[in-house]
Amino acid sequence: MGSDVFLQLTVSGLSNGMVYALVAVGFVVIFKASDVINFAQGEFLLFGAYLAFAFIAQFGLPWSLGVLATLLTAAMIGLIVERLVLRPLIGEPVISMIMVTIGLSSLLRAVVNGIWGVRPKAFPNFIPSGEVEFLGAIVGIDRLLVIAIAAILLTVLTLFFRHTRDGIAMRAIADDQQAALSMGISIKRVLAVAWAMAAITAAVAGIMLANTVGVSHDIIFIGLRVFPVVILGGLDSVPGAIVGGGVIGLLESYTAGYTTSGLELIVPYIVLILVLMVRPYGLFGKEIIERV
Amino acid sequence: MAERCGAYNRAAVAQAQAQEPLASTCLEVNGVTLSFGGVHALDDVALDVRHGEVFAIIGPNGAGKTSLLNSISGLYRPQQGSITYTPAPEAAPVSLVGRAPHKVAQVGIARSFQNIELFRGMTVLENLMLGRHIHMRGNVLSCGVYWGPQRREEIRHRAAVEDVIDFLEIENLRHQAVGTLAYGLQKRVELARALALDPKLLLLDEPMAGMNVEEKEDMARFVLDVNEEWGVTTVLIEHDMGVVMDLSDRVAVLDFGRSIACGTPDEVRADPAVIHAYLGDAE
Amino acid sequence: MESGIFFSDYRSDMALRRMPLQKVRTGLLLVGLVVFPFLATPYWLNLANQIAIATIGAIGLNILVGYTGQISLGQGAFMAVGAYGSGLLTVRLDVPFYFSIPAAALITAVAGLVVGLPSLRLKGLYLAVATLAAQQIVEFVVTHWDGLTGGTEALVVPAPELFGARMNTDGRFYWILVVVALAVALFAANLFRSRVGRAWVAIRDQDIAASAIGVNVFGYKLLAFATSSFLVGLSGALLAHYRSIVTWERFTIEVSISYLAMIIIGGLGTISGSFFGASLIVLLPAMINTLGRSLQDTAPWAATVLPYVQQGVFGLVIILFLVLEPEGLAKLWRNVKDYFRVWPFSY
Amino acid sequence: MLSLNNVEVIYNDVILVLKGLSLKVEQGQIAALLGTNGAGKSTTLKAISGLLHPEDGEVTDGNVEFEGIQIDKLPAEDIVRRGIFQVMEGRRVFEHLTPQENLLAGAYTARDKGGTDEALERVYGYFPRLKERGNSMAGFLSGGEQQMLAIGRALMARPKLMLLDEPSLGLAPLLVQEIFEIIQRINREEGTTILLVEQNATRALKIAHYGYIMEGGRVVLEGTPAELQDNADVKEFYLGLTQVGQRKSYRDVKHYRRRKRWLS
Amino acid sequence: GGGDPVSEADAPITIGAIFDLTGATSDVGTLYAEAIRDYYDRLNELGGIAGREVDLLWNDYGYDVAKAEQLYSEYVQAGAVMFMGWGTGDTEALRGRIAADRIPFVSASFSHVLGDPSEAPFNFLVGTTYSDQLFILLDYLIEEAEASGGEMPNVALMHHPSPFGLSPWRQGGEDYAKERGIEMSPHEMARGNTDFSATLTRIAESGANTVVFQNTSGPVSIAVKNARDLGLDLRFACLNYCSNEVLLDLAGDAAEGVLASIIYSPPGEGIDGLNEAAEYLASKGGSIDEEGLLYGQGWAVASLVTEAIERAAAAGEVTGDSIFAAFETFDGWDTGGVTAPVTFTSTDHRGVKGMRIFEIREGKFQPVTEMRMASTLGAAE
Ligand SMILES: Nc1ncnc2c1ncn2[C@@H]1O[C@H](COP(=O)(O)OP(=O)(O)OP(=O)(O)O)[C@@H](O)[C@H]1O
Ligand SMILES: Nc1ncnc2c1ncn2[C@@H]1O[C@H](COP(=O)(O)OP(=O)(O)OP(=O)(O)O)[C@@H](O)[C@H]1O
Ligand SMILES: [Mg+2]
Numbered sequence A: 001m002g003s004d005v006f007l008q009l010t011v012s013g014l015s016n017g018m019v020y021a022l023v024a025v026g027f028v029v030i031f032k033a034s035d036v037i038n039f040a041q042g043e044f045l046l047f048g049a050y051l052a053f054a055f056i057a058q059f060g061l062p063w064s065l066g067v068l069a070t071l072l073t074a075a076m077i078g079l080i081v082e083r084l085v086l087r088p089l090i091g092e093p094v095i096s097m098i099m100v101t102i103g104l105s106s107l108l109r110a111v112v113n114g115i116w117g118v119r120p121k122a123f124p125n126f127i128p129s130g131e132v133e134f135l136g137a138i139v140g141i142d143r144l145l146v147i148a149i150a151a152i153l154l155t156v157l158t159l160f161f162r163h164t165r166d167g168i169a170m171r172a173i174a175d176d177q178q179a180a181l182s183m184g185i186s187i188k189r190v191l192a193v194a195w196a197m198a199a200i201t202a203a204v205a206g207i208m209l210a211n212t213v214g215v216s217h218d219i220i221f222i223g224l225r226v227f228p229v230v231i232l233g234g235l236d237s238v239p240g241a242i243v244g245g246g247v248i249g250l251l252e253s254y255t256a257g258y259t260t261s262g263l264e265l266i267v268p269y270i271v272l273i274l275v276l277m278v279r280p281y282g283l284f285g286k287e288i289i290e291r292v
Numbered sequence B: 001m002a003e004r005c006g007a008y009n010r011a012a013v014a015q016a017q018a019q020e021p022l023a024s025t026c027l028e029v030n031g032v033t034l035s036f037g038g039v040h041a042l043d044d045v046a047l048d049v050r051h052g053e054v055f056a057i058i059g060p061n062g063a064g065k066t067s068l069l070n071s072i073s074g075l076y077r078p079q080q081g082s083i084t085y086t087p088a089p090e091a092a093p094v095s096l097v098g099r100a101p102h103k104v105a106q107v108g109i110a111r112s113f114q115n116i117e118l119f120r121g122m123t124v125l126e127n128l129m130l131g132r133h134i135h136m137r138g139n140v141l142s143c144g145v146y147w148g149p150q151r152r153e154e155i156r157h158r159a160a161v162e163d164v165i166d167f168l169e170i171e172n173l174r175h176q177a178v179g180t181l182a183y184g185l186q187k188r189v190e191l192a193r194a195l196a197l198d199p200k201l202l203l204l205d206e207p208m209a210g211m212n213v214e215e216k217e218d219m220a221r222f223v224l225d226v227n228e229e230w231g232v233t234t235v236l237i238e239h240d241m242g243v244v245m246d247l248s249d250r251v252a253v254l255d256f257g258r259s260i261a262c263g264t265p266d267e268v269r270a271d272p273a274v275i276h277a278y279l280g281d282a283e
Numbered sequence C: 001m002e003s004g005i006f007f008s009d010y011r012s013d014m015a016l017r018r019m020p021l022q023k024v025r026t027g028l029l030l031v032g033l034v035v036f037p038f039l040a041t042p043y044w045l046n047l048a049n050q051i052a053i054a055t056i057g058a059i060g061l062n063i064l065v066g067y068t069g070q071i072s073l074g075q076g077a078f079m080a081v082g083a084y085g086s087g088l089l090t091v092r093l094d095v096p097f098y099f100s101i102p103a104a105a106l107i108t109a110v111a112g113l114v115v116g117l118p119s120l121r122l123k124g125l126y127l128a129v130a131t132l133a134a135q136q137i138v139e140f141v142v143t144h145w146d147g148l149t150g151g152t153e154a155l156v157v158p159a160p161e162l163f164g165a166r167m168n169t170d171g172r173f174y175w176i177l178v179v180v181a182l183a184v185a186l187f188a189a190n191l192f193r194s195r196v197g198r199a200w201v202a203i204r205d206q207d208i209a210a211s212a213i214g215v216n217v218f219g220y221k222l223l224a225f226a227t228s229s230f231l232v233g234l235s236g237a238l239l240a241h242y243r244s245i246v247t248w249e250r251f252t253i254e255v256s257i258s259y260l261a262m263i264i265i266g267g268l269g270t271i272s273g274s275f276f277g278a279s280l281i282v283l284l285p286a287m288i289n290t291l292g293r294s295l296q297d298t299a300p301w302a303a304t305v306l307p308y309v310q311q312g313v314f315g316l317v318i319i320l321f322l323v324l325e326p327e328g329l330a331k332l333w334r335n336v337k338d339y340f341r342v343w344p345f346s347y
Numbered sequence D: 001m002l003s004l005n006n007v008e009v010i011y012n013d014v015i016l017v018l019k020g021l022s023l024k025v026e027q028g029q030i031a032a033l034l035g036t037n038g039a040g041k042s043t044t045l046k047a048i049s050g051l052l053h054p055e056d057g058e059v060t061d062g063n064v065e066f067e068g069i070q071i072d073k074l075p076a077e078d079i080v081r082r083g084i085f086q087v088m089e090g091r092r093v094f095e096h097l098t099p100q101e102n103l104l105a106g107a108y109t110a111r112d113k114g115g116t117d118e119a120l121e122r123v124y125g126y127f128p129r130l131k132e133r134g135n136s137m138a139g140f141l142s143g144g145e146q147q148m149l150a151i152g153r154a155l156m157a158r159p160k161l162m163l164l165d166e167p168s169l170g171l172a173p174l175l176v177q178e179i180f181e182i183i184q185r186i187n188r189e190e191g192t193t194i195l196l197v198e199q200n201a202t203r204a205l206k207i208a209h210y211g212y213i214m215e216g217g218r219v220v221l222e223g224t225p226a227e228l229q230d231n232a233d234v235k236e237f238y239l240g241l242t243q244v245g246q247r248k249s250y251r252d253v254k255h256y257r258r259r260k261r262w263l264s
Numbered sequence E: 001g002g003g004d005p006v007s008e009a010d011a012p013i014t015i016g017a018i019f020d021l022t023g024a025t026s027d028v029g030t031l032y033a034e035a036i037r038d039y040y041d042r043l044n045e046l047g048g049i050a051g052r053e054v055d056l057l058w059n060d061y062g063y064d065v066a067k068a069e070q071l072y073s074e075y076v077q078a079g080a081v082m083f084m085g086w087g088t089g090d091t092e093a094l095r096g097r098i099a100a101d102r103i104p105f106v107s108a109s110f111s112h113v114l115g116d117p118s119e120a121p122f123n124f125l126v127g128t129t130y131s132d133q134l135f136i137l138l139d140y141l142i143e144e145a146e147a148s149g150g151e152m153p154n155v156a157l158m159h160h161p162s163p164f165g166l167s168p169w170r171q172g173g174e175d176y177a178k179e180r181g182i183e184m185s186p187h188e189m190a191r192g193n194t195d196f197s198a199t200l201t202r203i204a205e206s207g208a209n210t211v212v213f214q215n216t217s218g219p220v221s222i223a224v225k226n227a228r229d230l231g232l233d234l235r236f237a238c239l240n241y242c243s244n245e246v247l248l249d250l251a252g253d254a255a256e257g258v259l260a261s262i263i264y265s266p267p268g269e270g271i272d273g274l275n276e277a278a279e280y281l282a283s284k285g286g287s288i289d290e291e292g293l294l295y296g297q298g299w300a301v302a303s304l305v306t307e308a309i310e311r312a313a314a315a316g317e318v319t320g321d322s323i324f325a326a327f328e329t330f331d332g333w334d335t336g337g338v339t340a341p342v343t344f345t346s347t348d349h350r351g352v353k354g355m356r357i358f359e360i361r362e363g364k365f366q367p368v369t370e371m372r373m374a375s376t377l378g379a380a381e
């Protein structure tokens, strides 16, 4: 196989990886604020996709308004979920909170099914299609858009967590809820902000996914697919999610491009374990501080 | 050049031994250096603990006292230096550097922690039974079956644990979950857990922090009894100078990871370097 | 709490069932288990059998997650190893099931040991990803190693024979499952009142302190992985013979997640919780189905949304249980028991 | 300024810890709260600051008043906003945040940015060591440094009333001295009212204007420091002095102990 | 067992059915299920079978094998004499038990082995097996190449990672390609992929010129879109589970020119066999054109099952065994053109052997062949 194939695999892998990264960032935001892995992330993606579908294809809003409405509604859903499901568990063991997101995934899925049915739908056509050539490899314009969004998210979120009041409060809460409370930090408010943010990023990712996959339940799988991405980058690191997405995307692409029979599903895991043996908290994750 | 503490300074030992015969060395720390990234927690530390004594380590916060204890018990691995432990006067010395923590416990070194590290989900009794872990032989099969030898073993060690319970006067707490105990009692249970190990060398990291005078008195009595009646060599980190003065035979002072002084409590208290770095003009 | 009851020797103080009330309860349970198959319809027997298998698997998982504190997403994989192991031994080598099942459990234990190796360095969710990797890899191997497993085709396992009887009905298999499940529960309960179990819990609570009192933390983590996998493999192997067929679709990541749900809703680190959780996760959909069926008859218009309602209710119940009692059903059960212990003098 | 009236606190609906506790802190003063382990000192502070809820504790009887308003039903964040700030037992720094971020978290309720920068400088003035530790995570600081950080966080919030739970725990003598000096300075220079829980009774009484001694969930003795220091039980059990005012030696192993009577 | 005779002549006849309404294949499963439910609603309105009502016990099993087993035992206990399944997993898992319980079973899984009575005695396939579909497709592709004098087909079989996906390759496909002297190789489509560019790049590089999909419409639509974006020059063909309207919706333009294996005629061609269904839907205010091909499939399967039960009722008692016997009397039964004629024998439960090939043109399925029958392995010249 020639170098043009290699180049194509690289470009496809990277652009795919950025889709993963987009999804992974949603995990990171929730984790940063509460040490919780959100098993309902796939459903958040799905909701985002369906909302955009509803606003644009069903209600006929222009796409810009439709996307805006989608993001706002997603944020609302994030807030509602936090209020009804997560808030009662503040202060309880993290594992209970993780578990509750598993219940949530069933519930959300049922709600989507109930509203829209299970039949996949074509996503409204507003994201520019077509492709550009890049050093002889072909990459879709929609993927370029994904890369741009990932870059924006990276910048915005990094600034948020470093420098804003709520950003610092979020990280503080993840470390010690009670101590945070004693500073007058409102755990409720900060968690609500976190879930709203996560829901918004998920909606963005959901829209970008639906554009390729269609508005269908297949999107849910992606929720779990990106788990290795989040771990590789480090559970609480936004840059980690981006780098992890790129690395896993490349690994998958090369494996699928040079081997048959679905090895791309496991090669990333094997590499991941090897990396973790050297860096137990992923590439950029915060380490657990154990002092005695 | 910092003053060397204990037998590492051969001349000093010879001099000391001329006056009174010295007990043999139990723990010899030699040139130990430990750093985390840029932070030098320990810098060429050397000291020497003799069999049967109560040896105190003092020093400002962040001086490296806990790090030294952690290095002894195998939790940290110093980059340089040696730590050798001689279980009994005639026994063969064992090198502790690079030895896994559980293997350090197996040669008879037990410890307590600065911030109580009990098994909070368990009862006092279970915590103490864990102290007997190294003396028990049960494996998955025998424990799962339990009947027969395993039950006998459990009962035998339960008896040993009861001795410790009696000794530390915590009879009425046996079946209580340690998480709900008051701070002072938790500290006592932690001591009990260490004693359940039947240690030859006991490392105590601020056993009396957060106690009032009355409780410190109790604790002091236990530490002394363990040392005198059970003959357990004890290394003690403590910030309360009253306690240190009264309990310890010898004291080493660390500052910024280096040992700056060593000697009897009275010598150390009078040392200007110690006053400057640690004590201040207290009264 | 149990003031007023004194034990004259350590042996009775250390017994598993110390209180008279506890002994009565245990007795009632045993009688109930023996009488049940004579009263139950095959449908209920089927459910009971599923609960028994799930309980064994859940106890296994609880050893790792609940007691030792190592999160595992690889339950499905370990069940698969047990199921394929025993199935293949029976089908390919004609090994009788009472040898093949323990052998398969042992094979799973070895697999668990290997998966546990990264626990030398990894903790928490980072370790969980190692078990997730195991899940993916086992799924991959099972579906791709055609020569061994028959690949994606189902492996048909003949119904086992015991004392000349073919164990091909729910009623007959019930006895095997109940005996094994009780033995496993007793085994686990014993573990946690003696040396090994204590060491595991110590690692969960405070691994540094555990190492400082002489527990070989890495060794015991591996042991927990092996023991847990042994039981999980056991449940997988039993499932293979009970269902007479092994397909990889039964051992996917969804299975891993639903087992986690069992032990968390049931109560982490409790044997009874494993049983309660297994029962809930098995019975809940069945109950909702039945409920749905009656709804189908009374309100046929509901037919189209009914499945989604079922799906939603399942999630909702999980959420409600956790919100109301984050420490699980076992905690609820304890509260009930506490209430009755001092009843009628509850205040 | 602050008063607790017959406060009763129950944990987990069953464990009764405070059994009708009453105390008062006057504006601008330092009140010391002494007591044995498990007496309920920390619980008292948490009852004031609203931090009982996350631990399943509840004020079931009596009330807590701050500046004339009943606050025991308010959520913790409101109480902080009203000007009460608790420095919790055991430091509780945010391990993965830098010292500076920890301090900023302390200023969460302070709204204006300029004030925050100024407050930061003030804290660095009190504890220059915190500035030196720069960008390393707070979890790696030594015990003493973490304690400075915990107090520093309180300063960032500019509270009217500061609740300090064993600020000297685990600190070296020199630092203990310094911390007490700083507490006194905060009280004097900024007019902050302080409720101080301490095991180091000698020092606490030295800087306090008034003192309470509690045991078993109740106040058993109160008075000015001078009055308290005169009490025989306080002398023996809190100050470690013999009847004649000499410091006792911990070597004097005594298996019998006179019972406390709390007669004044 | 559940085959116990229903003694009273007017008691309802119980049929058990599990559908995928929420699981991995619910997109197509829902339509199939709707048709079957509608069919029996209508049948009961018209008086049932031989004067007896049909009690269709059904539920969603979410594509979860364990749940399928549970529902199965519930329904058998409730007296089901006939069972309708759905996917390959549940059909495989239940095939031993239905044989033991002697309950005939039809599902929507067309794996070749399931039609072999020595392997799966009580299973009946109401559809052309995946292998037969593949043979017919390959024949067509070869013919086409020969006619135009172009390259011979070099086929990549892109398949779902499951028994369903590999079935056509394993069960004869590999040998058939050899026999016909063409290149063919399997390529797995990993679960949950959002992009198949890498796999397609490899396939194109390997010299293949044709891709046959054995997967559902979702992933296939992604793959054809990827191929369009990459500008690959490949011919695409679908076996039956991506030959439906969902593919048209999702893939849009990218689906143009894709060949489709049609074993159940789509609505819109005026097929007689779909009239009943169309009328029923119209009477309820719906339209079969909206529901699509899968609805027709469900309806056809239900009619066939009903025919078998009617034959059993005509012969005597309705039991699992009598229905089983009735199935084996089908000989060229006409489904009104929805499928090829149906025949079951005691040695062959593959009821349908033929299909038509369609091509997607201008967003519609257009037939390019008449009904073609599969030449059995070894019989190809
Ligand atoms: N695991 C670690 N990682 C990074 N730095 C560490 C670690 N352990 C200790 N240190 C650093 O080493 C130095 C010594 O710490 P140590 O805990 O030994 O002090 P100490 O003498 O016990 O102080 P204290 O009296 O406050 O307990 C401190 O600066 C601390 O920040
Ligand atoms: N969260 C809790 N749940 C149950 N009991 C508790 C809880 N917190 C404290 N207690 C109990 O309340 C009593 C008082 O505890 P508290 O921490 O207030 O004491 P303290 O006076 O601060 O003691 P110390 O000097 O040890 O800090 C203790 O007996 C303790 O066991
Ligand atoms: Mg220390």
Ligand SMILES: [Mg+2]
Pocket (backbone or CB within 6 Å): D041, D042, D043, D089, D165
């Ligand atoms: Mg306290």
